[in-house]
Amino acid sequence: MTRVFAIAESTLKMILGVGKSAMPNEMIGLLRAEDGVINDVVFAPGTVTSEVSSMVRIDQLPVGLKTVGSVHSHPSGNPTPSGADREMFSKKGKCHIITANPFEMNDWVAYNKKSEPIELDVVELSSKKDKLWEEELERIRKEL
Template sequence: MGLSRSGDVVGIADDALTFALEASRESHPDEYMGLLRGEPASEFDIGHDGLLVTDVLIIPGTESNPVSATVKTSMVPNDFSSVGSIHSHPNGVLKPSQADLATFGKGQVHIIVGHPYGRDDWVALDREGKRRSLPVYDVDLDDPEDFFDFTQEDIDAELGIDGDEL
C-alpha cells in the first residue's frame, strides 16, 4: 500500500476528470463549478489507502457567469461527503483568485480547469491554494446508467411480491 492516511485524497478517476473537462468546455464562456466526491481507493486496487475522487456533483441552482460561479449551499445534499471542489477559469489562468481561496476552506483538494479545457489544462490545489499532486487513475467506475437498469419484476422480487398476486 502507498504512503497515505485513510482519509487523504490520493488521486482522481480518469472518468471524473474527463467529465469535468467536458462540463467546463460546455459551460464556456461561463465558469463551471462542481463538488468532488471520493470513495475508498482500496475499492479500486490502485495500491493506495485514502480516497479516490470518483464523482463530480453538479449542484442545482448554481449560478455562473464569465468571472464566477456560485453554489447554493442549501442545495448540497445532506449526505454528500465532499472532498473538495472543481471549477473552471474561462480565461485559462490556472491560479486561484482571492475569491477562490476564500472557498477552499472545506475539502482537501480543489481543482481549477482552464480554457481550452484539454488534458493538461488543470491544476490541483490544497486548502491554501498551493499546487499539489493528484494522479489520474484509469479505473472502472460504476456506470450511473446501471442504477436505473431494472424491471418491474425486479422491484416485485425485491418487495417479495409474486407477480400472480396482482
C-alpha cells in the first residue's frame, strides 16, 4: 500500500462541504489516493448515518476498489476519535480523517490506524477530477 502524505485541496474542500451539508447527521466515505495524495472519496450506497454515528456498507462497493482509509464527520465539533472510530481505524486503511463542525479548512484531523494524529499536507492539483470536485462543492454551497 502506498504511503499517504497529502490531500488535494479540492478534495478536502469537498469533504468539508459534504460534512456541513449532512448536518445534523454524520457523513462517512472511503478515501482513495494516487501517488500518495488523497484525491477521491467514495460514498457507498446504503450508508447509514445519524447524529451520533455512521456506517458504510462495504458490501455495496465495487469489487476490487482500492481505498487508503476513511473519512467521516463529527457534527459535535470534536474531531477526537471515539472507541468505535479507533476500532474501525485499526481494521481498514492507513489514513483516516475526521472533520468537525463548523467545517472550515482547519476543522479536520488525520489519524493513522493506531488512532495517532498524523500530518497531511494540503496540496493543489490541477486535474479534471479537481474541477469536478470544485463544481460539486459549488453545487453544495448553493443548496445550503
